[in-house]
Amino acid sequence: MRKHAYLIMAHSNFQQLKFLLSLLDDKRNDIFLLIDKKVEVSDKLLGALKSACDKSNLIFVERTKVNWGGYSLIKAELLLLKAAVKTDHSYSYYHLISGSDLPLFSQDYIHEFFEQNPNKIFLSLVDNEIKNNNNIAERVRYKHYFNELYGKTRGSFTGKVVNKLDRGFVRVQKLLNKDVLKKFKIKDVGYASE
Template sequence: MEFSNKKHAYLIIAHNNWKQLSLLLSVLDDERNDIYIHIDKKSKNVPIDSLRKSVKKSKLHIYRKFKIYWGHFSQVECELYLFEKTSKNKYFRYHLISGADLPIKSQDYIHDFFEKNADYEFVHYDTEERLKNDHEIGRRTRIYHFLQKYRRRYKINFINEIFTFLERILLLIQIICHVDRLRNSKMKIKYGSQWVSITDDLVQYILKNRKVIYKLFKFSNCADELFIQTLIYNSKYRYRLYDEKFDNSIDANKRLIDWSRGRNGNPYVWTILDKKVIDESECLFARKFDEIIDEEIIKYIISKVK
């Protein structure tokens, strides 16, 4: 496959930790990269000018279009929006990351790696066994999740619990009535990490299938972990995956993420005590980092890869 544009696009979804985000921007700042950030419309006191000053070499685009809610379709809408904005320039590679991520290799290393693996799609898939045994994942698309937007929306936890209870009642009614949104669908639903590094060819395919995405996933739970995996698996792009084993390997999307030590549905936050693990990893990116929990590891990685 030949590419006229060899530049990479970084698509960043962020909502807090502005000092950390500035450091992320600074380490991505390279003539070979353009950077596109979506900052949650709910976020307050965003230092836009300060963020812009972090970038000298790349073209930086900052958007604030969506209020994003955990597990809600707004996350998918945000990703599609960023793909649409970036796709006009037909980049060599599109990296979808969060504001809590960091590259753990230099830009020279990352560009060289993708030059050598230009035709592959780097997308993570969880195991087939988990899809069969985890009923929550199976229900994400099969039944309607009308109240997902409200479950973690409020500062008063009691209100969130009310909406969670109502959501469960609605789900139970649908289970009793044998609701199945996928009954007439030929698509096989797949599941994995939302953070990907993909080609322009695949980005264009995703955007062409926007109607399919909305039909299948608009009322799904955590659809951001489903829609790209599902589209790929049910298309020719399945045979362009870097890792075709579908075995929950972090090598599939080159993201170092530790779920085993995570809590409440969130991955583990790396600290300076994990320096050796990060240094020895063959992944290109890692998450999650948090300047409030451990700023030292962030500064260490920045100094190492910049």
């Protein structure tokens, strides 16, 4: 039996997370869960999450503080992947999802689909119109030195100041022609979900 590894990052809405775990609960799945360290989590909550899984192995991964748009998001993904790779299983697929996601199909359907599509990788990219409307190339063309700080302070007065500082640093990079895409000869940038 080829197993799947579900890698989940969660930070809120733990009732939905518990429901998600129950939907993924299947002997063919191992579930790796990283809960943002910025969130207080009680033993009672961890027990409730664990109780959602009868058939799957639920592995709690080392917690870290995660800020949207910052390197800490990548660090969290790597912690999940390392935890999954360290196991004795060779997973046929790794599914990276958030604690707010829910599967649209049953586990039987999902496993059958992947059995019929072996060794394929499934990533979704948005079309160029959406990518261009969201200025994705501009968002990665220049270094953003305050991503971690902005993620912590977004919506506050400090966040507004950090955002203005960031925009100022981007302007300086434009003036100095410090373009990351040109530097690394990247011709096109895709845009997808996590």
